[in-house]
Amino acid sequence: MKNTIPWKSAIDINTTRNLFSLNNESLPYEIELYICSCGEQKRIIKKAKQELEKYKCSECGNEVFYDAAYYLTHYEWYKTAEKDSFYDLLQENLKIDIKYDADKNDLSFLLNLQIPNAINYYSHDVEYCDKAILTMSVDKSTDRSEELMVQFDLEYLLEDYFFYDICPSQSEITERHPLLAFFKKQMLDFLIKHPLCDDLESVKYDCKSINDILFFLPYPHLKEYAFLTWQEPFLLPDDKPLTIRKALKYVLNYRKEKSLKKAVFQNYAWQISTTKKYYFAYAYCVCKYISDVNIATRMAAFTFNGLNMELRHDSGEEKLFTYLVQNNYTQKQIERLMRDFSKDYADTYFIILHMLSQFEDDMIQEIEKVKPKCYELHDAIVRYHGLAVAKKNFHINFKYSDWQLRGCVKKEPYSIQLPQNGRELYEWSQTLQNCLSGYAELIKNKRTTVYGFFKDGILQIAVEINNNQIVEANSKYNQQLSSEDTELISAWFDENVVQKRDMETSLL
Numbered sequence: 001m002k003n004t005i006p007w008k009s010a011i012d013i014n015t016t017r018n019l020f021s022l023n024n025e026s027l028p029y030e031i032e033l034y035i036c037s038c039g040e041q042k043r044i045i046k047k048a049k050q051e052l053e054k055y056k057c058s059e060c061g062n063e064v065f066y067d068a069a070y071y072l073t074h075y076e077w078y079k080t081a082e083k084d085s086f087y088d089l090l091q092e093n094l095k096i097d098i099k100y101d102a103d104k105n106d107l108s109f110l111l112n113l114q115i116p117n118a119i120n121y122y123s124h125d126v127e128y129c130d131k132a133i134l135t136m137s138v139d140k141s142t143d144r145s146e147e148l149m150v151q152f153d154l155e156y157l158l159e160d161y162f163f164y165d166i167c168p169s170q171s172e173i174t175e176r177h178p179l180l181a182f183f184k185k186q187m188l189d190f191l192i193k194h195p196l197c198d199d200l201e202s203v204k205y206d207c208k209s210i211n212d213i214l215f216f217l218p219y220p221h222l223k224e225y226a227f228l229t230w231q232e233p234f235l236l237p238d239d240k241p242l243t244i245r246k247a248l249k250y251v252l253n254y255r256k257e258k259s260l261k262k263a264v265f266q267n268y269a270w271q272i273s274t275t276k277k278y279y280f281a282y283a284y285c286v287c288k289y290i291s292d293v294n295i296a297t298r299m300a301a302f303t304f305n306g307l308n309m310e311l312r313h314d315s316g317e318e319k320l321f322t323y324l325v326q327n328n329y330t331q332k333q334i335e336r337l338m339r340d341f342s343k344d345y346a347d348t349y350f351i352i353l354h355m356l357s358q359f360e361d362d363m364i365q366e367i368e369k370v371k372p373k374c375y376e377l378h379d380a381i382v383r384y385h386g387l388a389v390a391k392k393n394f395h396i397n398f399k400y401s402d403w404q405l406r407g408c409v410k411k412e413p414y415s416i417q418l419p420q421n422g423r424e425l426y427e428w429s430q431t432l433q434n435c436l437s438g439y440a441e442l443i444k445n446k447r448t449t450v451y452g453f454f455k456d457g458i459l460q461i462a463v464e465i466n467n468n469q470i471v472e473a474n475s476k477y478n479q480q481l482s483s484e485d486t487e488l489i490s491a492w493f494d495e496n497v498v499q500k501r502d503m504e505t506s507l508l
Contacts, residue, residue, distance in 0.1 A: 005089045007035045007116050008055070008065035013045065035116055035126065036062050037089075043119070068115045072131055091179060094133060096186055100194075107196055108137040109187045134180065136187070136210075140196060144214055184210065203227075222247075229278050232314040251280045253287040260293055263300035270303060279304075281314030285321040295335050302338055306346035307471045310447065316353030323356075323364050324372075333372040345374040347472070352378055355385045355438045363388060375478075382435040386426070393422035393440035404449055407465075407497045411488060414453040414460070419443070428452055431459045432476050439464075453489075463489055465497060 013029045032052060034042040040059040046052060056063050066086055090113070099108040111134040118127040132149040191197060191213055192204045199220035200213070206225035207213050215228055221238050227247070230236070236247060252264055264283050271278045283300050290296040304312070324334050341349040356364075367384045370376040400418055408416055419425040422440040428450075429437035442448045448471070453461035461481065463473040473481055473489050481489070 004037045004092045005086070006037045006057075006062055006065045007033075007068045009033045009068035009116050011117075011119055012048070031119060033116065033119060033126070034065055036060060036065075038062065041126070068117060071113070072115050072117060072129060087179075091182060094183060096183060096190075097130070098190060104139065105196065106137055106139045107191065107194060108135070109190075110135050111183050134183075138191070138196075138210065138214060138217075140217055144210075188213070229272055229276060231277055231279050231312075232281070235281060235314055247280075251284045251287065253284065255287055257293045257297070259297045260287065260300060263297045267300055267303070274305070275309065279312055279314055279317075281317035285317050289321045289325050290331050290334065292331050295331050299335055299338055302342040304342055304346045304349060306350060307466065307469075308347040308350040310466075311350040311354040311442070313353045313357035316356035319356040319359060319361070319364050320352065322361075323367055326365055327369040329372050337372045337374065337377070340374050348374055348378050351435055351438070352381055354442075355381050355435065358385070358438070358441075359388070378435070382438075385435065386429060386437050391426070393437070394426065396422040396440050396444050398443050400449075403497075407449075407451055407492070409492070409496055411492050413455050414488070415455075416492065417452050417454060419450065419452065425450070428459055428462060432462055432474070432478075434462070434474065434476075434478050436462055461485065461489070463493075465493075468498060 009032075011031045011033060013027050013031055028048050029045055030048045032044040032046055032055075034040075034044075034055050034057070036042075036057040036059065038057065038060040040057050042055065042058075044052065044055075054063060055065065094111055094113055097110040097112055099110070100106070101108075110130070110132050112130040112132055114128040115131050116126050117129040119125070120127060134146070134148055136144070136146040138144045188207070188210050191210060192207065197204050197213060197217070200207075200216050202223045203216050203225045204213060207216070212225075212228060215233075216222060219227070219233050219236075219238070221241050222233065222236070223241050224244050226244050227233060227242075230247070236242060237250060242250075248265060248268060251268075252261060255261070264287070267283060268278055268280075282302075282304070286296050286299045290299060321334075324337075329337075363384075366388075368380050370380045398418070398420060404418065408418055410416070419428060422437075425440055425443070426437045429435065436450060439448060439450055443450060447466075449465045451463045451465065452459050453463065461473060461475050464471045470489070470493055473486070475481060475485075
């Protein structure tokens with residue numbers, strides 16, 4: 001094969017097939033092999049470990065050769081690759097190998113670099129070894145594994161993700177790393193044409209990434225690419241093909257009132273334009289449970305937006321409305337409650353949905369009935385959640401990145417700590433009388449971070465950090481902080497936690 005990467009390799013002559021190998025003789029020699037990018041090869045037999053003068057290609061005069069042994073064995077050879085001339089040669093030399101297991105319906109991609117590692121002196125051929133740079137596999141169930149096999153220099157591209165020690169996702173790498181983007185586009189093109197995607201004829205050619213394909217694989221009944229913005233699509237009916245218009249009719253619960261239909265469609269357009277996501281379960285529940293068309297139309301127009309948007313669970317909406325209906329709240333009361341959540345307590349609403357999504361259906365009826373007030377409902381769910389859900393999280397142990405641990409300091413009069421496991425987080429929740437116990441999975445999955453501020457060994461304040469900003473900072477019973485504590489926490493955040501000094505910090 002022709003290489004555009006100029007290689008050099010020192011090969012023990014006893015590991016090659018040669019005339020002396022038949023006699024099992026061990027020779028004190030090695031072969032210094034040079035393969036130039038112009039195609040010229042040079043083999044020099046020398047004593048083992050002997051240092052030779054710097055080699056220069058007799059054909060083109062090239063003096064730069066890359067050590068094959070180093071690139072075959074060293075895990076971190078990709079360090080600061082963009083500053084290395086070797087990086088510019090990679091795109092021409094990497095190749096994609098594809099394997100398909102028909103029994104498991106599993107498709108694997110390997111991004112390989114061929115590196116010389118042996119010589120056959122009988123045939124005079126150079127033998128090459130595949131060095132895996134990236135491996136990725138996908139299957140029909142959307143199980144997907146991806147692993148970088150060498151140390152890519154991604155920190156400068158994704159520094160905001162390293163606070164959580166999260167390996168960057170496929171989409172982040174594809175969007176920000178040009179070399180990987182080039183080859184992942186080839187993988188995507190192959191995947192689109194593969195029988196694995198035969199059921200996705202109406203959407204696959206619009207897919208811009210492998211993640212897009214994986215979204216649709218378990219939902220071949222979704223016939224428009226715009227469904228990519230729909231959250232929790234497993235809640236949609238799958239017994240017949242769905243277009244966006246048909247899906248919105250399902251969200252309407254097939255109601256015909258024009259005013260309600262207009263409100264649902266406008267809310268859909270608003271969510272897509274502002275958040276690029278569509279949470280449809282709220283509108284579905286309004287249309288299902290609120291029979292008064294005037295109330296339903298007003299409620300369908302409510303918008304929910306807040307810093308805790310990622311906690312929103314569509315599966316929690318149905319359980320919330322089930323609770324409200326089972327406890328005989330009037331439709332007017334439900335409207336007022338949802339209006340208050342929408343206007344002033346959206347983050348509290350998202351937290352409630354997150355907790356409810358962890359409940360089994362039969363647990364909903366066990367939550368005590370309270371007045372239809374945002375925080376009274378929140379506190380009732382927190383109390384039940386602490387008993388019914390938090391205990392199962394006791395066994396969860398948390399692991400933190402160096403960035404997160406930087407926040408664990410002493411700042412008078414406080415000692416700042418991180419919870420180590422679900423049990424400790426539950427104890428914090430009991431001390432502060434709030435819903436911290438429900439954050440165990442979020443902390444475990446690196447979706448948020450909670451710091452505790454201790455004074456004289458007693459927890460006084462909990463501070464949540466998400467997306468490089470302070471989301472919430474409260475004391476017992478979610479009371480607001482004094483101006484002194486607010487200033488102290490802001491200073492601690494700027495000194496020890498924040499990663500980009502120009503990002504605006506807010507205390508809520």
